[in-house]
Amino acid sequence: MTIGYIQVRGGVTLRASPAREACYRVVTDQSDMSKFADGSPEHRREMLHGDVNEEIQSLEIAAQSLADFPDAPWEIRLHLARQCWDETRHARAILRRLEQLGGWKGEFPVINQEWGVVCMFDSLAGRLAVQNRLFEGGSLDVLRESVVLWGQWGDPTTAEVLDAVVADEVAHVRFANEWLERLKTEDPRALLKAIAAMSAVRAWAVALTPPGAVMEHEIPVNVEDRRDAGFPLE
Amino acid sequence: MFLNVKERGDCVATFRWIEVRLMEMLAAWVPTTPEMEVKLVFGAHVWDAAQHADALGRRTQELRLPLHHSLAPSAEYVGLLSELAATSETGRRIAGFYDCVLPGLEGSLRDYLERVDPLLDGPTVRILERIMSETARMVDESRKLREELPAVQLDDAAWLDGLRRRQASLTAAIPVLAQQAARA
Numbered sequence: 001m002t003i004g005y006i007q008v009r010g011g012v013t014l015r016a017s018p019a020r021e022a023c024y025r026v027v028t029d030q031s032d033m034s035k036f037a038d039g040s041p042e043h044r045r046e047m048l049h050g051d052v053n054e055e056i057q058s059l060e061i062a063a064q065s066l067a068d069f070p071d072a073p074w075e076i077r078l079h080l081a082r083q084c085w086d087e088t089r090h091a092r093a094i095l096r097r098l099e100q101l102g103g104w105k106g107e108f109p110v111i112n113q114e115w116g117v118v119c120m121f122d123s124l125a126g127r128l129a130v131q132n133r134l135f136e137g138g139s140l141d142v143l144r145e146s147v148v149l150w151g152q153w154g155d156p157t158t159a160e161v162l163d164a165v166v167a168d169e170v171a172h173v174r175f176a177n178e179w180l181e182r183l184k185t186e187d188p189r190a191l192l193k194a195i196a197a198m199s200a201v202r203a204w205a206v207a208l209t210p211p212g213a214v215m216e217h218e219i220p221v222n223v224e225d226r227r228d229a230g231f232p233l234e
Numbered sequence: 235m236f237l238n239v240k241e242r243g244d245c246v247a248t249f250r251w252i253e254v255r256l257m258e259m260l261a262a263w264v265p266t267t268p269e270m271e272v273k274l275v276f277g278a279h280v281w282d283a284a285q286h287a288d289a290l291g292r293r294t295q296e297l298r299l300p301l302h303h304s305l306a307p308s309a310e311y312v313g314l315l316s317e318l319a320a321t322s323e324t325g326r327r328i329a330g331f332y333d334c335v336l337p338g339l340e341g342s343l344r345d346y347l348e349r350v351d352p353l354l355d356g357p358t359v360r361i362l363e364r365i366m367s368e369t370a371r372m373v374d375e376s377r378k379l380r381e382e383l384p385a386v387q388l389d390d391a392a393w394l395d396g397l398r399r400r401q402a403s404l405t406a407a408i409p410v411l412a413q414q415a416a417r418a
Binding site for chain 2: 001003018019020021022056059060063064066067070074077078081082084085087088089091092105115
């Protein structure tokens with residue numbers, strides 16, 4: 001059973017969505033996602049609903065890489081397997097919190113663009129560079145900002161859940177960074193594939209962004225966790 | 235007569251092969267299974283199977299084989315696993331994995347434990363005991379999953395019976411154990 005391909009905004013071809021239950025409305029364009037007033041109850045639930053789907057996509061990407069690259073070094077496969085477990089725990093914990101706040105699975109549309117982008121690459125180095133280094137590296141910043149935001153909204157319980165998630169994500173970024181670093185000497189060709197994958201994603205990001213969409217504010221860099229995850233300090 | 239070092243190494247390497255295959259099977263099912271709760275159970279058990287494979291792979295090196303050495307089981311058993319891996323219906327995936335393959339593997343591990351000196355092969359015994367305990371937890375979690383989500387209960391008992399019968403008939407799934415049984 002294989003998952004095919006779809007063409008989306010800007011003529012970009014992505015992997016089609018992984019399987020979802022009928023209760024979900026899966027969209028392929030960011031402009032079809034729900035928008036609510038900042039800090040409103042709906043906005044908070046939509047954030048958590050999106051976080052659950054992000055965690056599930058991360059699980060699916062790690063699992064697909066285990067299935068697709070049987071000859072990868074065992075050490076990396078072991079890290080990917082551990083990541084699978086971590087992402088299931090994150091999804092469960094965030095869903096539990098969403099339900100405590102009155103939300104439910106399928107309450108809002110979901111988009112599986114990370115999966116669609118990452119699973120276009122046919123090398124493990126490319127996938128780890130994009131998913132673990134670029135996307136999960138970025139999520140270190142986003143999640144840390146969310147922890148602060150939920151605290152400001154007077155919800156330390158959700159802030160605590162998200163803080164635990166960020167702590168785990170550091171390890172996922174770190175093992176990818178360490179492996180990519182080793183490729184410099186052990187397999188420079190694979191490293192080139194990783195670099196090419198990251199360049200492709202930057203180009204797609206522009207094509208996939210709906211016209212008029214602007215970054216509402218600059219997300220602060222999570223210096224501590226990025227340093228622990230193996231990013232250079234400068 | 236107990237299994238010798240060479241035979242034990244081959245068995246452990248075969249158990250490792252099977253755990254890696256189970257890990258890959260669950261991993262491949264994660265994106266293609268629609269039900270979120272099932273996806274999450276499969277994803278968590280990927281890590282269990284990986285840890286089992288890792289412990290067995292470290293043990294192969296202590297039994298005069300390379301680190302993480304793997305040895306394929308019989309072609310018939312490989313075929314059975316491939317067929318199960320190719321199923322797409324969630325109920326069959328769960329039942330085939332947790333009600334047939336895992337209990338079958340546990341039976342092979344028990345068979346092995348009966349054929350070794352627990353003192354001389356103590357490290358393997360500990361590893362297999364841990365695997366059996368965790369396998370029991372995995373099966374229990376699959377039972378709870380089906381209680382929580384009755385829609386993923388298998389509605390084709392004959393299919394599961396057929397799979398179990400086929401697995402039971404594969405006496406040579408672990409070649410070394412089959413050879414020793416034949417000698418006895």
